[in-house]
Amino acid sequence: KNTNLSNFPLLHLVFSFLEANYIEDNESLFRFNYIHEFLNFILKSPNWNSFFIFSLSFTRGNKVIGLITSLPKLIVLENCIINCSEINYLCLQKKIRSKRLVSVLIKEITRKLNSIGITQAIYTTSVAFLESFITCRYYHYPLNILKLFDLGFLKSRSFLNLQKIFAPRIEIFKPKNKKKISLYFGVRKNLIKLKAYVCFRREDFFHWFKTVQGVFYVIFLSFRERENFKISSFYSLPNKIIQKEKKLFLFVSYWYFGFSRVSLNLCFKKLLQIIGDLGFDIFNSLGSFSKKKNYKTLGFKKGNGVLQFHIFNWKKKKFSNEENGLVFF
Numbered sequence: 001k002n003t004n005l006s007n008f009p010l011l012h013l014v015f016s017f018l019e020a021n022y023i024e025d026n027e028s029l030f031r032f033n034y035i036h037e038f039l040n041f042i043l044k045s046p047n048w049n050s051f052f053i054f055s056l057s058f059t060r061g062n063k064v065i066g067l068i069t070s071l072p073k074l075i076v077l078e079n080c081i082i083n084c085s086e087i088n089y090l091c092l093q094k095k096i097r098s099k100r101l102v103s104v105l106i107k108e109i110t111r112k113l114n115s116i117g118i119t120q121a122i123y124t125t126s127v128a129f130l131e132s133f134i135t136c137r138y139y140h141y142p143l144n145i146l147k148l149f150d151l152g153f154l155k156s157r158s159f160l161n162l163q164k165i166f167a168p169r170i171e172i173f174k175p176k177n178k179k180k181i182s183l184y185f186g187v188r189k190n191l192i193k194l195k196a197y198v199c200f201r202r203e204d205f206f207h208w209f210k211t212v213q214g215v216f217y218v219i220f221l222s223f224r225e226r227e228n229f230k231i232s233s234f235y236s237l238p239n240k241i242i243q244k245e246k247k248l249f250l251f252v253s254y255w256y257f258g259f260s261r262v263s264l265n266l267c268f269k270k271l272l273q274i275i276g277d278l279g280f281d282i283f284n285s286l287g288s289f290s291k292k293k294n295y296k297t298l299g300f301k302k303g304n305g306v307l308q309f310h311i312f313n314w315k316k317k318k319f320s321n322e323e324n325g326l327v328f329f
Contacts, residue, residue: 001057003067004050005043010062011036014055017064019240022091023126029152030239030250038215038237042329043069046203052085054109056092056101065093068105070113074199075122075326076191081199082314084120085113086328121312124328132308133316134196134324136286139300141272144281151241151250153282183209183220183231187257196309197325209233209257216256217278221270230267232258234275234283235329253278255285256327268298288324 005011015036024031043053048071056066070085087109092101113121125132148154184205191197200208211218214236221230233256241248253275258267275283285300286307295302309326 001055002050003053003055003064005040005053006050008036011039013062013064014067015039017067017093018089018091021093022089024242029241029243031242033238033240033249035214035238037212038235038329041212041215043071045071046201046207047072051112054105054112056105065096066101066105067091068109070109070121072118073122074201076197076199077311077314078195078317078319082120083118084122084311084314085118087121087123088328090123120314122326123310123312125308125310126305127308129308130310131316132310132318134309134319134321134326136288136307136309136321136324138303138305138307139285139287139295140303141283141285141298141300142281143272143276143283147281148250151248153250187231191325194325195319195323219271219274221267230258232267232271234271236280237329251279251281253280253283255283257325268294272298286324286327287321288327 003010003014005014015034018034018039019031022032022034052070052072054068055064057064067089068087068091069089070087072083072085075082075084090102090105092105110121113119142148142154145154184200184202187200187205187209191200198204208216209218209231210216216233216235218231218233221232234253235256236251236253239250239252241250255271258271272283284303285295287295309324
């Protein structure tokens with residue numbers, strides 16, 4: 001059935017379902033914890049509709065046992081604009097995963113999208129599945145090293161020697177409405193340099209580049225002159241510790257998007273300061289936009305996690321990390 005997230009009881013059912021059944025790490029230590037505000041922000045983007053969110057539930061009750069979501073987007077792949085859908089949150093309750101209901105969810109969301117003329121879909125996996133056109137590795141920067149070590153996230157004590165970085169030359173400013181419009185065109189101009197990216201319309205920009213406390217943060221940094229600015233954004237996705245008696249959370253931040261007219265390393269230094277001040281335990285970034293040597297210079301550690309980007313019903317051509325501007329939640 002269609003799931004209307006504007007109805008808070010339904011939103012809470014989706015939250016409870018994902019909290020108990022969604023992505024875990026290989027050792028079953030951590031699970032993503034998508035809070036209500038996060039789901040509201042991600043799934044209720046401009047022009048959203050309950051038609052794009054499909055869930056399975058028992059006829060006797062409203063308990064959610066399966067979920068799949070789609071988010072229509074304009075994706076640019078090497079100068080070709082594709083009207084496709086981002087498929088996400090494909091999940092089934094653990095007890096019924098042997099019943100082969102995944103195909104039911106995929107067929108139904110495909111039927112819905114085809115009925116409105118969308119025939120391509122883009123999705124990500126953390127394991128090798130078919131042939132991906134982009135493969136990105138995660139890089140980690142630990143902020144609360146003692147907590148990460150105690151929880152088992154860090155296996156080595158070598159991180160204890162990691163020095164804190166400071167960037168005193170940068171100030172934060174809040175742009176006015178006219179400045180935001182110029183930032184919109186600045187984002188579009190920088191995305192054109194990449195081979196794969198989301199084509200932001202104006203209403204999309206004002207949705208995806210606004211600060212929502214506890215969920216999504218947009219930082220505007222300036223360097224001496226206001227013309228030398230950087231827009232940088234990241235989102236919060238806590239990890240719930242599964243194998244602990246008490247409810248413990250690892251507060252994780254992920255880089256979303258950013259561009260700068262000056263040194264990218266200098267901007268990352270200030271951004272890491274801000275994230276640390278907000279109380280996050282670790283900062284993660286996909287190996288996109290920037291070259292590997294930039295992460296090594298800043299002290300990032302290469303992670304074990306790999307994200308595979310796939311596209312359905314489109315001629316595939318592989319792109320490198322530096323050419324990728326796609327980031328999914």
